[in-house]
Amino acid sequence: xxxxxxxxxxxxxxxxxxxxxxxxxxxxxxxxxxxxxxxxxxxxxxxxxxxxxxxxxxxxxxxxxxxxxxxxxxxxxxxxxxxxxxxxxxxxxxxxxxxxxxxxxxxxxxxxxxxxxxxxxxxxxxxxxxxxxxxxxxxxxxxxxxxxxxxxxxxxxxxxxxxxxxxxxxxxxxxxxxxxxxxxxxxxxxxxxxxxxxxxxxxxxxxxxxxxxxxxxxxxxxxxxxxxxxxxxxxxxxxxxxxxxxxxxxxxxxxxxxxxxxxxxxxxxxxxxxxxxxxxxxxxxxxxxxxxxxxxxxx
Ligand SMILES: Cc1cc2nc3c(=O)[nH]c(=O)nc-3n(C[C@H](O)[C@H](O)[C@H](O)COP(=O)(O)O)c2cc1C
Numbered sequence: 001x002x003x004x005x006x007x008x009x010x011x012x013x014x015x016x017x018x019x020x021x022x023x024x025x026x027x028x029x030x031x032x033x034x035x036x037x038x039x040x041x042x043x044x045x046x047x048x049x050x051x052x053x054x055x056x057x058x059x060x061x062x063x064x065x066x067x068x069x070x071x072x073x074x075x076x077x078x079x080x081x082x083x084x085x086x087x088x089x090x091x092x093x094x095x096x097x098x099x100x101x102x103x104x105x106x107x108x109x110x111x112x113x114x115x116x117x118x119x120x121x122x123x124x125x126x127x128x129x130x131x132x133x134x135x136x137x138x139x140x141x142x143x144x145x146x147x148x149x150x151x152x153x154x155x156x157x158x159x160x161x162x163x164x165x166x167x168x169x170x171x172x173x174x175x176x177x178x179x180x181x182x183x184x185x186x187x188x189x190x191x192x193x194x195x196x197x198x199x200x201x202x203x204x205x206x207x208x209x210x211x212x213x214x215x216x217x218x219x220x221x222x223x224x225x226x227x228x229x230x231x232x233x234x235x236x237x238x239x240x241x242x243x244x245x246x247x248x249x250x251x252x253x254x255x256x257x258x259x260x261x262x263x264x265x266x267x268x269x270x271x272x273x274x275x276x277x278x279x280x281x282x283x284x285x286x287x288x289x290x291x292x293x294x295x296x297x298x299x
Contacts, residue, residue: 001122003144003176006075006103007198011035012296014189015178017203018079018105019154019212020044025057027211030289032062032073037199039077039105048091055099077103077126082114093117105147107156110138126178130158135169145176147201152182152230154204156241159232166196182230184281186296204244208282209289219285 007013015037016027023040031038045051055078062073078101080092093114096104100121106114110127118125119142126145127138135146146169150162158165162179169177179197182204183189189200207214208222225244234240 001075001102001124003124003126003198006037006124007176009072010037010074010199012189012293013193013199014293014296015039015077015199015201016206017180017201018044018077019203019207022203022207022212022214024213025054025061027206027209027213027289028058028076029061029065030209030211031206032058032076033065034290034293035074036293037074037077037103039079039103041079041081042088042092042096043081043086048088048095051088051092052095052099055095055101059099075102075124077101077105079105079107080114082106082109082111096123097121106143110134110141110143112141115142126176128180130156130160132165132168135173139173139175143175145178145198146173147178147180148197149201150179150181152227152242153180154182154242154244156239157181157232162192163195170196182227186298189296205282205292206289208285208287209292210286211289216285222282223285 012035016023016031016039018039018041020041021044023038024044025040028038028040040054042051045054058076062076066073078096080089080096082089097117097120101123103124103126104114104118106125106127115125124144126147127141127143128147128149129135129138130149135148138146148162148165148169149157150165151157151159162181166177166179176198177196178199178201179192179195180201180203183192183200183202184205192200204222206212208219221244229244231243232240233243236243
């Protein structure tokens with residue numbers, strides 16, 4: 001398969017990005033039925049056996065849906081961490097080959113062995129990068145698409161502004177370009193296309209869906225958060241990443257211990273912001289994925 005043929009199968013130029021502890025079969029299946037790429041990290045299952053069960057569940061649900069409706073589901077994808085610290089890589093890759101997973105999203109390492117294994121059955125490899133140097137290495141490894149993880153993207157992300165980054169990568173790379181980083185509305189998706197991306201790669205926007213595995217607290221945090229609540233730090237995992245929850249957690253902590261706080265702090269309303277942020281424009285905790293896709297088309 002060529003990246004363009006994947007893009008051509010979509011109703012919206014959107015990939016629901018893989019999210020640790022958030023994305024599972026339900027979200028993936030719903031995405032694919034509704035014309036966007038659904039993905040999940042293989043490591044969201046505790047074992048390779050569990051991972052294979054999810055692959056079987058996704059494939060059989062989509063096949064049954066296709067037979068019932070006569071429609072074609074969008075391709076789905078799996079995220080593999082290509083790094084020595086992932087002891088399951090070999091076993092999980094073997095399962096992806098066995099089940100012919102249409103799209104593999106690689107993180108950390110872009111290696112031609114993985115690319116060749118996926119190409120052997122006609123699958124595609126998209127690789128996420130935060131720097132031009134990483135993009136060049138991945139291009140040399142033969143990946144079919146590059147995911148430019150720009151400033152503000154949830155999880156491990158870079159700090160680059162998307163505009164020059166897209167332009168620089170397009171100078172040497174003619175595969176698919178996916179753009180990532182705090183995109184939330186249809187306008188954001190359209191802007192990504194305008195900049196030269198082929199697909200928008202969105203994670204956080206899909207956390208408050210009925211189909212995600214997010215906790216209630218996390219969903220509430222998404223509603224409350226604004227742009228300045230994104231904290232870029234290496235303090236949590238040793239690698240720089242964007243976290244949304246830090247400021248919010250502090251707020252909850254302070255709210256819960258309100259009586260114990262010194263009067264001075266309360267009077268100054270220190271840290272307890274009164275107005276919810278508007279970063280994601282999300283007002284609902286538990287929307288059907290389909291409703292969010294309608295919003296993307298209309299906003
Ligand atoms: C809660 C959460 C968990 C994530 N887990 C993973 C992961 O396991 N693997 C991965 O490649 N990216 C992961 N990401 C990054 C997303 O795939 C994607 O790059 C990011 O969500 C895009 O930015 P956005 O959230 O601002 O839309 C995660 C992001 C979030 C928000």
